[in-house]
Amino acid sequence: MLSRRKFLGLAAGSAAGGTAAWAALLRDHVEHRLAIPAPANPTTTALGGAATGGAALNDRVLVIVQMGGGNDGLNTVVPSLGAYHDARPTLALPDAALVPIDALGYALHPSLAPLRTRWNTGQIAAFHGIGFRAQSRSHFKAMDTWWAGTNGAASTTGWLGRWLDATEDDVANPLRSISLGTGAPALSGVRSVPTVVLDPAEFALRLPRGADAAAVTEAFLATSAPASPSRWLAAAQASVPSTLDAITVLRQVATSGDAASDRSTGAESDSSTNLLQSAAGIVELGVGTRVILVGMNGFDTHADQLDRHAALLADLADGITKFFDRLEASGHADRVLLLTTSEFGRRVAENSSGGFDHGLGGAQFVVGPAVHGRRVVGEPALDRLVDGDMPIGIDARSLYAVGLDWLGGPTDELLGGRFDRYGTL
Amino acid sequence: MNDREQISWLARRAAFGLTAGALDRLAPAGVDSYLDTLVRPAANGVSTSPDPAVGLTFSTDPTMRREEGLALAGRWLDHMVSTPRPLEEAMTWFWHDHFAVSLGQVKSAEPMARYLALLRTNALGNFRELVAKVSIDAAMLVFLDGATSTIGAPNENFGRELLELYTVGIGNYTEPDVRAAATALTGWVVRPREHYATTFVRSRHDPTPQSLFGRTVSDVASVVDAAVRSPACASYIARKLAVWFLGPDHDPSLHAGFAKTFVDNDLEVAPLVRAILRVGLDGRGGELVLAPVPWLIAARKALGVTLDVRVAHRYLAGAGQAPLMPPNVGGWPGPGAWLGSSSTAMRVSLASALVDQLPASSPLLRAASIGDLATLAALLGLPGAFSPATKNALAVFAATKPAGKAGAAVTAVALSSPDLLVA
Numbered sequence: 086m087l088s089r090r091k092f093l094g095l096a097a098g099s100a101a102g103g104t105a106a107w108a109a110l111l112r113d114h115v116e117h118r119l120a121i122p123a124p125a126n127p128t129t130t131a132l133g134g135a136a137t138g139g140a141a142l143n144d145r146v147l148v149i150v151q152m153g154g155g156n157d158g159l160n161t162v163v164p165s166l167g168a169y170h171d172a173r174p175t176l177a178l179p180d181a182a183l184v185p186i187d188a189l190g191y192a193l194h195p196s197l198a199p200l201r202t203r204w205n206t207g208q209i210a211a212f213h214g215i216g217f218r219a220q221s222r223s224h225f226k227a228m229d230t231w232w233a234g235t236n237g238a239a240s241t242t243g244w245l246g247r248w249l250d251a252t253e254d255d256v257a258n259p260l261r262s263i264s265l266g267t268g269a270p271a272l273s274g275v276r277s278v279p280t281v282v283l284d285p286a287e288f289a290l291r292l293p294r295g296a297d298a299a300a301v302t303e304a305f306l307a308t309s310a311p312a313s314p315s316r317w318l319a320a321a322q323a324s325v326p327s328t329l330d331a332i333t334v335l336r337q338v339a340t341s342g343d344a345a346s347d348r349s350t351g352a353e354s355d356s357s358t359n360l361l362q363s364a365a366g367i368v369e370l371g372v373g374t375r376v377i378l379v380g381m382n383g384f385d386t387h388a389d390q391l392d393r394h395a396a397l398l399a400d401l402a403d404g405i406t407k408f409f410d411r412l413e414a415s416g417h418a419d420r421v422l423l424l425t426t427s428e429f430g431r432r433v434a435e436n437s438s439g440g441f442d443h444g445l446g447g448a449q450f451v452v453g454p455a456v457h458g459r460r461v462v463g464e465p466a467l468d469r470l471v472d473g474d475m476p477i478g479i480d481a482r483s484l485y486a487v488g489l490d491w492l493g494g495p496t497d498e499l500l501g502g503r504f505d506r507y508g509t510l
Numbered sequence: 511m512n513d514r515e516q517i518s519w520l521a522r523r524a525a526f527g528l529t530a531g532a533l534d535r536l537a538p539a540g541v542d543s544y545l546d547t548l549v550r551p552a553a554n555g556v557s558t559s560p561d562p563a564v565g566l567t568f569s570t571d572p573t574m575r576r577e578e579g580l581a582l583a584g585r586w587l588d589h590m591v592s593t594p595r596p597l598e599e600a601m602t603w604f605w606h607d608h609f610a611v612s613l614g615q616v617k618s619a620e621p622m623a624r625y626l627a628l629l630r631t632n633a634l635g636n637f638r639e640l641v642a643k644v645s646i647d648a649a650m651l652v653f654l655d656g657a658t659s660t661i662g663a664p665n666e667n668f669g670r671e672l673l674e675l676y677t678v679g680i681g682n683y684t685e686p687d688v689r690a691a692a693t694a695l696t697g698w699v700v701r702p703r704e705h706y707a708t709t710f711v712r713s714r715h716d717p718t719p720q721s722l723f724g725r726t727v728s729d730v731a732s733v734v735d736a737a738v739r740s741p742a743c744a745s746y747i748a749r750k751l752a753v754w755f756l757g758p759d760h761d762p763s764l765h766a767g768f769a770k771t772f773v774d775n776d777l778e779v780a781p782l783v784r785a786i787l788r789v790g791l792d793g794r795g796g797e798l799v800l801a802p803v804p805w806l807i808a809a810r811k812a813l814g815v816t817l818d819v820r821v822a823h824r825y826l827a828g829a830g831q832a833p834l835m836p837p838n839v840g841g842w843p844g845p846g847a848w849l850g851s852s853s854t855a856m857r858v859s860l861a862s863a864l865v866d867q868l869p870a871s872s873p874l875l876r877a878a879s880i881g882d883l884a885t886l887a888a889l890l891g892l893p894g895a896f897s898p899a900t901k902n903a904l905a906v907f908a909a910t911k912p913a914g915k916a917g918a919a920v921t922a923v924a925l926s927s928p929d930l931l932v933a
Binding site: 153221222283288289290291292296308311317320323331382437438442 | 660664666667674675680688799824827828845846847849850851853855859862863866897902906907910912913914918922928931932
């Protein structure tokens with residue numbers, strides 16, 4: 086196996102062998118560390134779809150786009166219902182502006198127009214009225230519920246952390262799960278610790294003037310071993326090598342593809358478009374990454390909803406479109422499934438501030454070449470409101486089941502039951 | 511812990527660390543004297559220093575917002591370094607995390623400066639008064655939409671967080687409680703064009719008496735009183751401050767005593783903080799992972815250097831903790847977040863930027879260049895020696911006579927090491 090010193094030394098600069106040689110060595114290095122065995126009895130075989138899809142199970146990547154703050158599902162996937170307009174006298178979206186998608190009368194928010202082509206070719210499905218029945222109207226309680234995936238039962242691990250734990254090789258690859266732009270309790274397991282990169286554009290080491298980068302890096306790495314018996318000091322030590330590995334990989338990503346050019350146009354570095362471009366680069370690099378979480382913020386639209394929500398969804402649609410465009414061009418799109426999540430939907434009726442307070446059921450998307458899409462699963466049951474909120478008709482673990490199937494399971498075992506996939510994969 | 515170790519422990523957790531030579535000055539009077547000075551600065555003759563925002567100007571020009579916000583953040587970071595009342599400032603920082611208002615949504619630094627002054631003035635004072643003042647503070651009214659909450663259609667944003675995040679905690683309130691609080695709190699407006707003046711407009715207020723935790727409420731004072739009198743409130747605040755100072759791994763059976771101290775002192779914050787720190791000095795605290803801002807301030811104090819606010823802000827934002835910009839209404843995440851790759855990388859960058867400011871004559875650089883690790887640890891404010899891993903890493907590195915300014919690279923690695931992240 087390539088030694089870490091040699092690995093980092095080679096990675097430190099093109100003088101040591103050039104980008105191509107570096108990439109080959111990195112892949113070699115990571116393959117040695119990974120070698121994930123396929124699950125012995127993947128539940129997906131029973132379902133057909135996932136196991137017979139394009140990419141080999143071990144090459145597949147699940148990307149989660151987390152819409153932090155609670156996305157307004159009703160103004161995202163808009164029903165053609167009188168009750169919708171009645172409840173939202175000023176904030177209902179006018180029919181003429183909507184993007185029609187479905188014979189049943191659903192339409193997308195105007196900002197989601199870039200998704201229409203993929204919708205029409207069956208690469209996108211939507212779930213409506215989805216959530217956890219135990220979820221609260223508190224951001225933090227609801228986020229905990231979504232991260233844990235246990236419908237309210239106490240859990241110290243995330244739903245994907247448990248998958249990572251269950252399928253992890255004995256030698257951990259710190260790049261197996263990566264979170265961009267947000268922390269990642271969903272990816273945290275007992276053994277699995279995600280690599281968290283808040284801003285890929287700023288993710289590098291500045292060193293003292295005149296210092297030898299390789300030597301300083303080596304010395305910093307050496308502070309990580311031997312591990313301290315103290316819990317938090319040991320955890321701080323463990324973050325050193327994973328940080329250095331992540332910097333090495335993301336430096337490659339940042340200098341290839343569209344991420345750099347996007348940034349030069351002045352786009353916000355934490356826009357979902359840029360974060361998803363970094364995610365695409367990570368997928369293409371092939372360093373054993375299986376799960377990527379992308380964090381968006383700002384969906385807590387208590388006020389000024391129309392403008393804010395339009396901008397947020399435009400960023401989402403642009404991000405998803407450019408992400409898959411790039412992966413299609415590079416031949417990696419078949420390896421990827423993308424899900425959206427958000428801690429709750431918003432109240433059906435508007436408040437006095439031109440916005441919506443916290444609600445219950447929301448709308449989520451599943452996107453990718455393997456999706457059996459062009460359909461809205463579930464419904465916004467506006468005739469059966471719960472305390473003024475859209476009821477939860479579909480358990481969010483159905484969405485998680487689709488994601489875990491894509492990764493190869495064991496889905497039902499990890500979710501503690503069988504949840505309908507509604508034929509979306 | 512001996513007396514010097516106790517002073518170092520207290521300084522790292524409650525005072526943003528110590529400047530060079532401070533430990534020698536504090537040691538003769540002992541740790542009890544130091545603790546009392548921190549908790550009761552006025553009674554010990556420590557005068558206040560001017561509000562760090564004094565002299566800043568605020569325009570209504572939206573293109574100046576970023577500059578004005580950076581200027582305010584820079585002044586505040588400098589104040590954390592230089593204040594003669596470091597615990598008061600550490601508690602101001604705590605309340606900024608607790609009542610996590612963001613400049614990103616408030617948009618103007620002017621009300622943010624007043625919000626910080628309010629937190630500082632009440633930092634070690636009475637919790638009930640603090641909550642009441644924050645509830646009608648302009649920055650908070652904008653941040654959680656109180657300023658647009660009116661009779662007939664109350665906005666629940668502030669009412670919910672008042673209960674969930676600021677007073678009683680999750681699980682200790684109901685949805686009707688949220689609506690009662692939101693209804694009683696209607697009627698406050700903010701006028702951005704009049705320097706963010708706040709006004710109560712009777713016609714926007716719903717005076718209908720509401721029931722909250724068994725009390726009748728209809729205005730700010732009664733809502734806050736009902737919330738803070740709920741037994742859950744003292745427990746919630748006491749536990750949060752205990753975790754803040756003692757780390758997540760201390761004995762939770764201590765919390766009941768802390769909550770009782772808080773209630774017995776009519777929700778005065780100073781006696782509660784004193785009780786928690788006292789328990790820590792007795793060796794009953796756990797490890798504490800320093801967040802990026804406290805880590806940076808302690809590093810600046812130890813090195814005696816300044817840092818341009820643009821540089822500081824860039825790396826702190828990269829680490830996930832830009833002052834005035836908490837990520838959401840819940841404040842900054844817990845200790846695990848500061849062990850992430852971004853925070854780790856930014857720690858190295860900040861350490862390097864700080865080390866670059868050191869004069870060639872710095873005793874730190876001298877100790878680092880000759881591999882005198884005991885002196886280096888003491889100068890960096892560590893109560894004891896470096897861990898075996900860091901000691902070995904630094905000794906090997908120093909022996910190679912690394913390139914660049916003598917000792918700078920070794921000092922940067924020492925400052926970036928896990929040892930200085932975990933108090």
